[in-house]
Amino acid sequence: MPVTLKTSDKEPVAWTGWRCENAENFLKDACKTEYYRCKQILQSSITRLPDASQTHISPSTHGFVRAVWHAYSDHHNLILRPEDVWFSILVQLSFYIQAHSEELREHFVEHEGQKHIKVIEAGTIGSVDVGQLAVQLTGLIQQNVVDPELRDWIMPSFSTTTTTDEIVAAVIMMGTMQKYFSYEMEMTCGIPIDKISTLGEEPTHFASLLKPVLEKFVASFDDSFPDVTDFWNQMGHGFSAFGTQTERDFYGPQGLEWAENTYPRINTSDIPIGCVSVPVKVNDNGCELKTSMVAGMPFSGWWMFEELSETALTEKKEKERLREEAFYEEIRKRLEP
Template identity: 35%
Template sequence: MPVHFTISDHDANPVERHIEAITSNADLLARTWGRKANTIRCKELLQTSLVNPDFSAIHEKNNGFVDTVLNAYNQHHHLVLRPDDVWIAILGQFNFYVNAHAEELRQHFVAHEGQKDLLIRAVGTRYSVDFGLLANRMTELIDENIVDKTLKNWILPNFTTTTHNDTVIYLIIHLFSYFRYGLQLMCGIPSVTLEGEKEDWEKILARLDKLNEFGSEPTAWGALLRPICTRFVKAFDNQPDVDFWKKVCHVHPNFSGPSYLSGWITAFCVWDTAGKWQGPSLTTSPSNEPFHYLSGDIAQLVMDGVQYGIIKEHAVPSGVCEVPVNLDDNGTLFDCTMVSGHVASLVEGEKKDTVRPLPVWFMFIHEDEELNLKGRGR
């Protein structure tokens, strides 16, 4: 059963919105993914995992996982996390790394050169077909072409909290580039709720071992994630590490003020969206000290001998991944994109003082990218 524990003595604050409320799913897409896409624009949103949501409870974020945790810490909100939230955040970072190192990692994933076309056929139109199910079928095709047959099961968990929409998000993140597819801060979190069962969180911890197969950067990243996930698991043994949660943002508990992050949340920001490493030095030696000074009063967090990085708040990477899809709707071809990941915080509770990351997926047609192929002999 879920575990709940208190981190700070102060009361939780209601979440305040300082900008205009979201009005639609298309508006949410435009405010999140749309802001980072320089060349592609959404002409028509075909489908999304959000069905009749309460938009007043959705607050858009650049990275819906990292930013939700940061806001809970900085603004005094209760925090709720599912194992799926953590695993989606991990896979999102891994996606950035793989796509940036596609050639050097090719032998782990595929036997073909370049990009291989994968085609899914389904009955219906772009308005009636279930793109979530098509993502599932696309993953089955990928599984047939992938070298490492254990990869699919590693990516797709079976947590007690996993929903159908979570699975679709995992599947979209799974679509790597080897294929073409058709402030003044406040401080402290009042309380944390980890949903699911202890076994769910143990599965995440066990999955980290596979990262060692993909090179020095993923190996170092696994070492950063292991102390974090270990403490998630121990919380279910009535051993919540309160000091750990106080260091989520900064090495010094309940610290506030600087424009950089030095807490363990940096482990979810080790690659930027281009897949460039921005984590701690890969050559650091294990340390027995609780923190390591770089210069002056700037210190790195150390947990279980592992040194964590320091990252500017503006360098927190996006929480979403994307994959291009060529859609043939009964002879009319559309250039489309599927987007998935953490795009917002969901505000909950009678007092509106509790937040959780909100994972969402979208499927949309590119603006001015419709090509009618009827009569072209296709």
């Protein structure tokens, strides 16, 4: 059941940021590294957006954190779902597991190297639903991992969970496990955090910082917690859009003390990305494509794109660099007296 909290007497201000209306621009602003590698978008949930007049989406590299920050700083309404919080946790955990894949291997699989898993579907890359094929691949991952509950733990099952949310979670799971598995799709004719603490010291500390925050999210549904409003009123405390406040030491003395924990300060410019990408080999009726799938939040979305060659990638980056230089040079000229 939706719950509305009023945390300020100020009237909320409508969001007036740039409106994104297509999959390519969405990918460019949300996942810039993947955008540079993109030759063409093969499929995406973003192409299924509602009428542009009914939506106002402004993508960024970590949409969840940026949405909270802008709402806090500029008095916008903020709408959050359980999936938004859960995906934010999963993406960060994915980065950790990929960086420590070998020391964590025994927690997830019994095999060495990467095991190749494949799903087969009748049709072509233009007719099959690659999102659902990604969900099928997570079923094959589950058959080859040590933990019998891993897939159920990752996949969201909230009352607000949509089909797109399930696909986003599937891509995140594939990306998290990509050091242990490689993936292929062949086309033919015709918020439970206990498990995090089992992954080592850093994830255990991560979980200890998450727990009191998640408790306040849950407490937002209960009027018996008067300090919930205070929590939301301090959610962006200490941020600096220009980086004048910084604390790069995760355990440093300048971190925020709250709920008997020390929370690190972070520049808004240092907020990590909020998406996961994973390479997927596509066999489209004998035509092999080198592709990647990307997924992120808080506006749940995913893409599959064909990758550029190294030469084309270099050329695209150079064109983008020159375009940005020309843009800023034009601004500089306009500001000259």
